[in-house]
Amino acid sequence: xxxxxxxxxxxxxxxxxxxxxxxxxxxxxxxxxxxxxxxxxxxxxxxxxxxxxxxxxxxxxxxxxxxxxxxxxxxxxxxxxxxxxxxxxxxxxxxxxxxxxxxxxxxxxxxxxxxxxxxxxxxxxxxxxxxxxxxxxxxxxxxxxxxxxxxxxxxxxxxxxxxxxxxxxxxxxxxxxxxxxxxxxxxxxxxxxxxxxxxxxxxxxx
Amino acid sequence: xxxxxxxxxxxxxxxxxxxxxxxxxxxxxxxxxxxxxxxxxxxxxxxxxxxxxxxxxxxxxxxxxxxxxxxxxxxxxxxxxxxxxxxxxxxxxxxxxxxxxxxxxxxxxxxxxxxxxxxxxxxxxxxxxxxxxxxxxxxxxxxxxxxxxxxxxxxxxxxxxxxxxxxxxxxxxxxxxxxxxxxxxxxxxxxxxxxxxxxxxxxxxxxxxxxxxxxxxxxxx
Numbered sequence: 001x002x003x004x005x006x007x008x009x010x011x012x013x014x015x016x017x018x019x020x021x022x023x024x025x026x027x028x029x030x031x032x033x034x035x036x037x038x039x040x041x042x043x044x045x046x047x048x049x050x051x052x053x054x055x056x057x058x059x060x061x062x063x064x065x066x067x068x069x070x071x072x073x074x075x076x077x078x079x080x081x082x083x084x085x086x087x088x089x090x091x092x093x094x095x096x097x098x099x100x101x102x103x104x105x106x107x108x109x110x111x112x113x114x115x116x117x118x119x120x121x122x123x124x125x126x127x128x129x130x131x132x133x134x135x136x137x138x139x140x141x142x143x144x145x146x147x148x149x150x151x152x153x154x155x156x157x158x159x160x161x162x163x164x165x166x167x168x169x170x171x172x173x174x175x176x177x178x179x180x181x182x183x184x185x186x187x188x189x190x191x192x193x194x195x196x197x198x199x200x201x202x203x204x205x206x
Numbered sequence: 207x208x209x210x211x212x213x214x215x216x217x218x219x220x221x222x223x224x225x226x227x228x229x230x231x232x233x234x235x236x237x238x239x240x241x242x243x244x245x246x247x248x249x250x251x252x253x254x255x256x257x258x259x260x261x262x263x264x265x266x267x268x269x270x271x272x273x274x275x276x277x278x279x280x281x282x283x284x285x286x287x288x289x290x291x292x293x294x295x296x297x298x299x300x301x302x303x304x305x306x307x308x309x310x311x312x313x314x315x316x317x318x319x320x321x322x323x324x325x326x327x328x329x330x331x332x333x334x335x336x337x338x339x340x341x342x343x344x345x346x347x348x349x350x351x352x353x354x355x356x357x358x359x360x361x362x363x364x365x366x367x368x369x370x371x372x373x374x375x376x377x378x379x380x381x382x383x384x385x386x387x388x389x390x391x392x393x394x395x396x397x398x399x400x401x402x403x404x405x406x407x408x409x410x411x412x413x414x415x416x417x418x419x420x421x422x423x424x425x426x427x
Contacts, residue, residue, distance in 0.1 A: 054291055055291070056287065056290060056291065056426065057427050079291070079293040080292075080293040084287065084288075084291050086287055088287065089284050090284035090285050091283065091284075092216075092220060092283065092285065093283065094223040094224065095220070095223075103212070106208075106212050107209060107212065107288075107292055107294075109208075146288075
């Protein structure tokens with residue numbers, strides 16, 4: 001089915017933004033079960049790095065591979081293994097929480113029941129409420145739920161803890177450890193390094 | 207195919223939840239078209255002379271009104287990132303969005319246009335040709351709208367710019383549309399103009415989504 005085992009590699013990655021070189025010569029390899037925490041000050045290129053890892057942005061130099069293939073030229077099967085959650089929620093305001101979850105589930109051909117996920121996210125009572133009436137933290141939890149239903153192998157999370165309370169933050173941290181235990185790979189950019197560092201196997205400081 | 211229908215239904219449902227935006231282009235179409243008889247003489251022979259032209263210009267202008275939201279909302283709430291990263295080719299997703307856009311903005315135009323045509327005293331024999339021409343033209347306008355919306359998706363206040371960008375590209379639709387309508391009104395053979403419109407429709411539907419998908423990808427970087 002796949003030519004190579006699941007692994008995310010970068011080779012002498014070079015990133016420029018607005019005429020400034022943010023970093024160059026970034027090399028790392030993540031194998032099944034590994035979690036990388038990306039930390040660094042504001043504007044050091046965490047978001048840009050994650051977008052490059054997802055294949056949405058192109059690096060100025062170097063390249064990213066997933067299962068040995070260039071990240072922006074993946075076949076549909078490998079592309080389906082990647083879940084990206086950026087600063088934007090990706091939720092439709094006019095849809096209810098459940099409708100949003102169902103949409104992303106259908107997009108990745110999954111059909112599992114959603115009750116336990118809603119329970120975990122503490123969104124059960126709000127599942128039929130339109131997203132525009134939710135608080136920022138509830139939205140973030142719903143967005144992370146949408147990421148979760150894709151059952152992807154590679155998670156790229158950009159500041160997943162923004163707006164989350166301590167319960168929410170520990171849920172996400174437990175999701176990441178669970179994901180790694182079941183053979184997944186995650187790259188997490190965060191300012192709240194301390195809440196997530198126990199899940200990390202590699203730390204990348206930009 | 208499943209994903210195509212999924213996106214199509216999602217966009218349709220979203221449009222119906224924002225029904226106030228949905229009704230604007232149609233109202234605009236009716237208002238412009240009904241202002242002309244007030245501003246000039248209501249004589250039947252004159253109405254008949256400029257009726258076709260007025261209807262086509264109003265259809266064109268009102269379709270400009272509908273095109274800004276096609277990708278912008280998705281880009282602003284982050285859905286576009288998710289759609290770009292989905293395993294389905296972006297061209298397929300964009301085609302589904304264009305068809306949804308046509309159903310909510312083009313089809314109502316097709317439905318009310320015979321009523322407006324009658325109010326301009328267009329002869330009954332000319333109506334089928336006029337309706338067919340509008341039905342062929344609105345998908346072209348939707349595709350052009352998609353390309354314009356894709357090019358300006360990352361610009362703030364890009365709405366006016368899309369109008370400037372896309373109006374020149376809409377001119378052939380206007381020319382062939384009025385040609386077909388006038389020919390039918392004067393009892394001549396409109397088939398040439400209709401065939402040209404049909405070929406434009408096929409060309410834009412087959413190539414337009416790819417162009418729009420490429421533009422969206424570049425704009426989202």
